[in-house]
Amino acid sequence: MNGSTEQPTDRQTEQLSATTLLRFATAGSVDDGKSTLVGRLLHDSKSVLADQLEAVEHASRSRGQEAPDLALLTDGLRAEREQGITIDVAYRYFATPRRRFILADTPGHVQYTRNMVTGASTAELTVILVDARNGVVEQTRRHAAIAALLRVPHVVLAVNKMDLVDYREPVFAAIAEEFTAYASELGVPEITAIPISALAGDNVVDASAHMDWYGGPTVLEHLETVPVSHDLATCHARLPVQYVIRPQTADHPDYRGYAGQIAAGTFRVGESVTVLPSGRTSRIAGIDLLGEPVDVAWTPQSVTLLLEDDIDVSRGDLVVPSADAPATTQDVEATVCHVADTPLAVGARVLLKHTTRTVKAIVKEIPSRLTLDDLSQHPAPGQLVANDIGRVRVRTAEPLALDSYADSRRTGSFLLIDPADGTTLAAGMAGEFFAAAEAAPAGDDEGWDF
Amino acid sequence: MTTGIGTVGGSPDRSPDRSTDRSTDSPYALTHLDALESEAVHIFREVAGEFERPVVLFSGGKDSIVMLHLALKAFAPAAVPFSLLHVDTGHNFPEVIEYRDRVVAQHGLRLHVASVQDYIDRGVLRERPDGTRNPLQTLPLTEAIQRHRFDAVFGGGRRDEEKARAKERVFSLRDEFSQWDPRRQRPELWQLYNGRHAPGEHVRVFPLSNWTELDVWQYIQRERIELPEIYFAHQREVFARDGMWLTAGDWGGPKDGESVEKRRIRYRTVGDMSCTGAVDSDATTLDAVIAEIAASRLTERGATRADDKLSEAAMEDRKREGYF
Numbered sequence: 001m002n003g004s005t006e007q008p009t010d011r012q013t014e015q016l017s018a019t020t021l022l023r024f025a026t027a028g029s030v031d032d033g034k035s036t037l038v039g040r041l042l043h044d045s046k047s048v049l050a051d052q053l054e055a056v057e058h059a060s061r062s063r064g065q066e067a068p069d070l071a072l073l074t075d076g077l078r079a080e081r082e083q084g085i086t087i088d089v090a091y092r093y094f095a096t097p098r099r100r101f102i103l104a105d106t107p108g109h110v111q112y113t114r115n116m117v118t119g120a121s122t123a124e125l126t127v128i129l130v131d132a133r134n135g136v137v138e139q140t141r142r143h144a145a146i147a148a149l150l151r152v153p154h155v156v157l158a159v160n161k162m163d164l165v166d167y168r169e170p171v172f173a174a175i176a177e178e179f180t181a182y183a184s185e186l187g188v189p190e191i192t193a194i195p196i197s198a199l200a201g202d203n204v205v206d207a208s209a210h211m212d213w214y215g216g217p218t219v220l221e222h223l224e225t226v227p228v229s230h231d232l233a234t235c236h237a238r239l240p241v242q243y244v245i246r247p248q249t250a251d252h253p254d255y256r257g258y259a260g261q262i263a264a265g266t267f268r269v270g271e272s273v274t275v276l277p278s279g280r281t282s283r284i285a286g287i288d289l290l291g292e293p294v295d296v297a298w299t300p301q302s303v304t305l306l307l308e309d310d311i312d313v314s315r316g317d318l319v320v321p322s323a324d325a326p327a328t329t330q331d332v333e334a335t336v337c338h339v340a341d342t343p344l345a346v347g348a349r350v351l352l353k354h355t356t357r358t359v360k361a362i363v364k365e366i367p368s369r370l371t372l373d374d375l376s377q378h379p380a381p382g383q384l385v386a387n388d389i390g391r392v393r394v395r396t397a398e399p400l401a402l403d404s405y406a407d408s409r410r411t412g413s414f415l416l417i418d419p420a421d422g423t424t425l426a427a428g429m430a431g432e433f434f435a436a437a438e439a440a441p442a443g444d445d446e447g448w449d450f
Numbered sequence: 451m452t453t454g455i456g457t458v459g460g461s462p463d464r465s466p467d468r469s470t471d472r473s474t475d476s477p478y479a480l481t482h483l484d485a486l487e488s489e490a491v492h493i494f495r496e497v498a499g500e501f502e503r504p505v506v507l508f509s510g511g512k513d514s515i516v517m518l519h520l521a522l523k524a525f526a527p528a529a530v531p532f533s534l535l536h537v538d539t540g541h542n543f544p545e546v547i548e549y550r551d552r553v554v555a556q557h558g559l560r561l562h563v564a565s566v567q568d569y570i571d572r573g574v575l576r577e578r579p580d581g582t583r584n585p586l587q588t589l590p591l592t593e594a595i596q597r598h599r600f601d602a603v604f605g606g607g608r609r610d611e612e613k614a615r616a617k618e619r620v621f622s623l624r625d626e627f628s629q630w631d632p633r634r635q636r637p638e639l640w641q642l643y644n645g646r647h648a649p650g651e652h653v654r655v656f657p658l659s660n661w662t663e664l665d666v667w668q669y670i671q672r673e674r675i676e677l678p679e680i681y682f683a684h685q686r687e688v689f690a691r692d693g694m695w696l697t698a699g700d701w702g703g704p705k706d707g708e709s710v711e712k713r714r715i716r717y718r719t720v721g722d723m724s725c726t727g728a729v730d731s732d733a734t735t736l737d738a739v740i741a742e743i744a745a746s747r748l749t750e751r752g753a754t755r756a757d758d759k760l761s762e763a764a765m766e767d768r769k770r771e772g773y774f
Contacts, residue, residue: 092616093609095662178647247527249527261488298478424644428706
């Protein structure tokens with residue numbers, strides 16, 4: 001009946017100042033406490049409001065549970081609540097004075113690998129949970145492999161349930177060492193291991209009183225301070241053209257702007273640019289940042305480019321600096337995660353959506369399928385089924401300006417789509433498999449170089 | 451600055467200290483509002499590029515006002531290439547309808563109205579015993595989509611509003627009956643939105659998916675967007691029902707035993723008058739509203755929506771039937 005307001009705390013008041021945004025995902029098996037960790041993060045950052053908590057308490061009581069089941073905060077679908085499992089990604093939002101967070105809370109079961117891939121695709125950080133009593137298990141390795149495959153820049157290993165191993169440092173150290181060795185081999189660039197107890201609240205938001213041997217950040221402190229990937233602003237500049245803006249009004253009779261979100265890098269007025277795949281060149285005459293002219297713009301800003309010359313540019317084209325243009329190709333070699341229930345077989349005719357361009361394509365070859373358990377490769381499986389990860393070679397009807405996924409998650413990724421009913425079949429990542437250290441031997445140019 | 455809707459005062463604050471990240475001092479970090487704005491604009495432009503007949507659901511509420519503001523910026527200096535659709539429950543706040551018509555005229559937009567009252571008058575829909583018309587919006591909405599052959603329908607839904615909405619995709623495919631099947635959603639990867647659909651199907655699009663209530667208010671403040679007056683504290687005749695303050699009106703309130711009193715209130719959401727509650731408030735400015743929301747221990751819908759309390763999965767059930 002009333003807003004139930006109190007005097008704002010310092011934390012809440014500070015939330016109102018300008019902050020950056022971090023997108024992150026959680027991964028963990030069914031019983032290792034992922035829901036408790038998420039619940040603790042939301043609860044301790046005061047992101048669970050009274051009526052939500054009341055709804056959870058009410059639902060928990062009506063199911064005969066004594067304590068509020070924090071998993072009910074994130075499991076929003078009837079089927080999930082009935083079965084007590086997470087089926088699909090849920091997105092959660094919370095904030096601290098330093099940052100705003102978008103959390104993709106993903107299911108842990110291998111059957112839902114595709115949903116983990118969905119959550120990880122936009123994440124800049126993944127929290128992988130393990131149970132301190134069990135250490136690194138198969139599922140942990142799968143999660144690390146997916147984070148490496150999707151090239152999530154930062155990985156946090158949260159060693160949970162430290163309260164059940166008497167908060168002993170050697171338990172944590174052994175797990176952290178084993179995981180770090182494994183994930184580094186996969187090419188995960190940054191790994192931070194944190195000993196926690198989500199249930200007791202140790203090292204989640206507040207530092208633990210039980211583990212004075214640990215000198216690192218809590219989970220929340222790390223989330224607040226990890227750098228968001230500004231380096232994208234300094235790599236190869238790419239602007240996929242989404243839409244051509246032509247007002248044709250008395251005020252703007254000749255305005256012709258190429259609208260799009262900068263996928264990577266930085267563009268400046270005066271710069272010489274090339275439009276792919278046509279290869280035509282011009283110079284940037286102006287940049288409009290949502291109605292305001294600017295001299296420079298960078299990823300992920302949505303802008304409108306004005307060019308000096310009236311050349312043919314349309315949706316699906318890629319604007320790049322003339323000095324830094326990717327090669328175009330009709331033969332795409334990539335890793336895909338198959339996300340549909342119908343299999344993907346050699347010879348399949350599909351649509352390939354890359355940035356703003358959708359082209360016809362044929363699956364020419366499926367050289368291997370990855371076994372996530374031990375990362376071994378099963379040669380020539382013939383087809384991929386739901387949740388499989390494998391290598392494919394695809395021939396496209398038109399040339400694409402495709403970067404390696406290792407260079408750009410945005411211009412190195414694509415979807416395969418069923419032309420008959422529009423189903424998303426597979427998520428593709430162009431270029432080599434993992435960000436592994438083992439580079440191709442010098443002089444070997446048998447590889448693909450787009 | 452001529453791109454915004456109902457813009458008040460000067461241009462939005464874009465001083466350099468707002469666009470840098472103090473935690474890293476990188477000149478390339480965007481503030482969370484800039485990042486959310488850029489993402490929403492990208493979604494609008496994707497739809498403009500891929501669909502034949504998109505429409506924006508517009509109620510005159512703050513989320514749809516922000517959507518329209520973003521659409522105006524996305525296509526500036528050209529006009530918004532979409533028309534608007536208002537599902538009119540017939541129980542409207544007069545200030546909101548006045549605002550709606552003014553904005554439509556100001557920007558030369560085309561407005562379609564799907565009227566619940568019309569369906570009741572024709573005997574197609576029957577008034578519910580509780581007088582709530584929110585669930586009755588689904589049929590006029592879905593029939594308007596079919597009649598006008600809209601293939602993309604923008605909604606202002608946010609994932610922070612409700613647990614079923616937290617599971618919603620940005621591009622949400624609906625069948626010819628407008629149904630949402632949460633178990634058969636397309637995985638949505640990177641910023642690669644798949645809008646393919648068969649004839650008769652359409653896609654619901656939610657550009658504000660990743661915004662929170664506070665983001666919406668901070669953006670309204672930064673962009674100096676004008677809102678209907680009911681969002682700010684004002685004296686109004688209200689009566690108590692089911693723990694909420696409702697505005698008296700010829701829609702069916704107050705009933706016997708309910709008494710009208712004059713209170714200083716404001717609204718956090720705009721919807722059907724019969725089920726949208728007001729909160730006691732002294733917030734007459736954007737600053738005061740934002741401070742109030744930041745300190746509130748209740749969610750927007752928990753504080754003001756009666757219809758979401760009908761069952762544990764009320765929103766999921768309505769969404770399955772075609773509600774937005």
